[in-house]
Amino acid sequence: MGSIxxxxxxxxxxxSLEGIMFVLIGVLVGTFxxxxxxxxxxxxIAVMIPITFGMDxxxxxxxMAGVYYGAIFGGSTSSILLNAPGVSGxxxxxxxxxxxxQQGKAGKALAIAAISSFVGGTVSVVLLMxxxxxxxxxxxxxxxxxxxxxxxxxxxxxxxxSEGSTIKALISAVVGFMVVTxxxxxxxxxxxxxxxxxxxxxxVDFLVIALGLFALAEVCTLIINRKDLSFxxxxxxGSLKITKDEFKxxxxxxxxxxxxxxxxxxxxxxxxxxxxxxxxITEKRLSKNPEEFGKGSVKGLAAPETANNAATSGAFxxxxxxxxxxxxxxxxxxxxxxxxxxxxxxLLMTDRPEIFWGIIASMYIGNVFLLILNLPLIxxxxxxxxxxxxxxxxxxxxxxxxxxxAISFNxxxxxxxxxxxxIGFLMRLFSFPAPPFILAFILGGMMEQAxxxxxxxxxxxxxxxxxxxxxxxxxxxxxxxxxxxxxxxFRRKKEV
Amino acid sequence: xxxxxxxxxxxxxxxxxxxxxxxxxxLPSFAYTNIDADVVPKGLGxxxxxxxxxxxxxxxxxxxxxxARRNIPQKxxxxxxxxxxxxxxxxxxxxLLGFVVTTAIFIFGCSWFLGYKKHVVNALxxxxxxxxxxxxxxxxxxxxxPQGILPF
Numbered sequence: 001m002g003s004i005x006x007x008x009x010x011x012x013x014x015x016s017l018e019g020i021m022f023v024l025i026g027v028l029v030g031t032f033x034x035x036x037x038x039x040x041x042x043x044x045i046a047v048m049i050p051i052t053f054g055m056d057x058x059x060x061x062x063x064m065a066g067v068y069y070g071a072i073f074g075g076s077t078s079s080i081l082l083n084a085p086g087v088s089g090x091x092x093x094x095x096x097x098x099x100x101x102q103q104g105k106a107g108k109a110l111a112i113a114a115i116s117s118f119v120g121g122t123v124s125v126v127l128l129m130x131x132x133x134x135x136x137x138x139x140x141x142x143x144x145x146x147x148x149x150x151x152x153x154x155x156x157x158x159x160x161x162s163e164g165s166t167i168k169a170l171i172s173a174v175v176g177f178m179v180v181t182x183x184x185x186x187x188x189x190x191x192x193x194x195x196x197x198x199x200x201x202x203x204v205d206f207l208v209i210a211l212g213l214f215a216l217a218e219v220c221t222l223i224i225n226r227k228d229l230s231f232x233x234x235x236x237x238g239s240l241k242i243t244k245d246e247f248k249x250x251x252x253x254x255x256x257x258x259x260x261x262x263x264x265x266x267x268x269x270x271x272x273x274x275x276x277x278x279x280x281i282t283e284k285r286l287s288k289n290p291e292e293f294g295k296g297s298v299k300g301l302a303a304p305e306t307a308n309n310a311a312t313s314g315a316f317x318x319x320x321x322x323x324x325x326x327x328x329x330x331x332x333x334x335x336x337x338x339x340x341x342x343x344x345x346x347l348l349m350t351d352r353p354e355i356f357w358g359i360i361a362s363m364y365i366g367n368v369f370l371l372i373l374n375l376p377l378i379x380x381x382x383x384x385x386x387x388x389x390x391x392x393x394x395x396x397x398x399x400x401x402x403x404x405x406a407i408s409f410n411x412x413x414x415x416x417x418x419x420x421x422x423i424g425f426l427m428r429l430f431s432f433p434a435p436p437f438i439l440a441f442i443l444g445g446m447m448e449q450a451x452x453x454x455x456x457x458x459x460x461x462x463x464x465x466x467x468x469x470x471x472x473x474x475x476x477x478x479x480x481x482x483x484x485x486x487x488x489x490f491r492r493k494k495e496v
Numbered sequence: 497x498x499x500x501x502x503x504x505x506x507x508x509x510x511x512x513x514x515x516x517x518x519x520x521x522x523l524p525s526f527a528y529t530n531i532d533a534d535v536v537p538k539g540l541g542x543x544x545x546x547x548x549x550x551x552x553x554x555x556x557x558x559x560x561x562x563x564a565r566r567n568i569p570q571k572x573x574x575x576x577x578x579x580x581x582x583x584x585x586x587x588x589x590x591x592l593l594g595f596v597v598t599t600a601i602f603i604f605g606c607s608w609f610l611g612y613k614k615h616v617v618n619a620l621x622x623x624x625x626x627x628x629x630x631x632x633x634x635x636x637x638x639x640x641x642p643q644g645i646l647p648f
Binding site for chain 1: 586599618
């Protein structure tokens with residue numbers, strides 16, 4: 001199926017009554033959860049996975065994709081109104097969005113955010129539509145060593161790009177990989193680290209990890225901060241109107257950041273957070289009035305909002321065409337695919353075109369929905385920020401429990417969930433980043449398989465990783481990616 | 497000897513790595529394969545040993561903000577432990593009393609404990625949410641949640 005026929009078929013899926021309904025549900029739920037301070041897209045996706053059990057995979061995945069970009073979209077609202085980003089991808093949004101809101105122009109800030117998000121999201125879906133099939137057709141010739149190297153690159157990229165200490169990020173990834181070795185080894189049938197416990201034979205479920213390390217750990221932070229940051233009832237939103245001059249100002253950042261954000265989203269490890277910051281910094285450098293940034297600049301708000309949404313669609317390129325997630329969030333997204341028995345990767349486009357193209361087409365519609373939802377409905381939607389913290393905490397715990405129970409039907413996994421909640425909270429306390437852990441957990445099984453397949457092909461010789469040109473170049477790039485933080489470290493020292 | 501936080505954490509990780517390695521070396525071998533089930537775990541174990549030694553000697557690179565995260569008032573630590581205890585009880589009674597009853601008690605109790613004063617709203621939410629979720633899962637999604645002592 002060619003790209004044009006493909007996308008037409010995709011629109012048939014997305015524009016069916018079922019398609020429209022599930023896109024709408026997805027973006028609505030995503031916006032709501034993303035808006036809640038502290039809860040990000042990972043929790044949003046993880047909480048929604050149980051709902052998709054038993055659903056037809058196409059509408060289910062269309063909905064999950066909607067949850068993902070909806071959550072990024074929703075995060076900007078709490079950034080602007082509360083200076084409390086719900087998602088790390090919208091931290092940069094608060095830099096100019098919150099000052100603007102404080103000047104009584106909250107409505108305008110939300111409108112700018114909505115429009116730039118829409119532009120970033122839509123432009124990057126066009127790019128996604130062009131690049132994903134291209135990458136799929138290249139990736140179809142990848143052998144196990146190349147796949148192993150690709151996943152290795154994904155892991156090293158996320159560890160070297162996560163905030164804070166690289167060594168802690170690496171430890172986080174290694175421990176995540178260790179957890180996935182628990183259970184029956186799929187290749188030899190050996191029981192590994194099960195301690196004779198029947199519940200561990202199939203390994204730890206990824207929802208236990210995703211909901212524990214993210215949702216429950218976020219709940220812990222909410223418990224500590226349960227008293228502050230309630231949304232002020234009297235805060236005026238002000239007019240939503242954007243003047244012609246302001247729109248002119250937005251045009252430059254929106255165009256540039258749509259492309260830059262998309263590119264950063266495609267690259268492993270980067271994603272929405274880094275794209276938004278880089279977008280912010282480049283626009284500040286390019287601006288004639290950089291001193292306006294941080295004080296409610298239109299450009300300073302439009303840039304990160306365009307970039308983070310563009311990066312979100314960009315992140316779908318490696319996920320859909322290689323089957324390899326580049327970030328913690330897309331790792332959980334991959335989990336959502338696997339729960340539905342859909343294996344993303346180079347074969348997805350030919351084997352399940354309705355899913356591949358359906359998701360892409362639905363993103364056009366989802367972005368339109370988000371714009372429609374967010375512009376006129378902002379004053380009503382922002383009421384969700386008034387949910388009292390204690391109630392919110394109890395409800396998030398309930399959703400996490402349902403999520404795990406609905407997949408395993410036993411309480412053992414629930415105790416594991418609690419355990420990983422504690423681990424996730426401790427990781428936060430001691431600044432160990434959680435995204436490398438979840439990515440390693442998701443990639444670990446596939447990586448081990450590719451590694452052992454490669455060595456089986458080569459009869460045990462490790463030279464196979466050096467002899468394949470694709471594999472060796474990817475491995476070298478992966479190792480080099482550790483140099484970035486070191487270079488950054490030296491540059492910072494110089495500046496001090 | 498273990499002065500800095502990094503050093504203390506690295507010791508914990510080192511112990512974890514060694515226990516993991518000991519278990520990895522005890523894995524039974526499988527005759528018909530080039531690469532047995534123990535290769536990757538052994539590699540990971542040694543990697544974690546190396547990384548925890550690295551962490552032991554690493555300079556503390558935390559920002560002030562990250563450090564401040566650890567300054568939790570005693571009262572909040574108490575609240576955290578209490579909520580964990582609540583969740584533990586929630587899980588323990590889930591299959592005995594059923595989803596709706598346990599969840600309702602949990603939401604009401606937990607929200608009250610955390611300082612929510614509007615008891616009528618709280619009671620409404622804690623009855624309605626579990627009921628709606630229960631019906632959604634059992635009737636609409638065909639996923640069974642524990643029925644417990646309720647007749648439906």
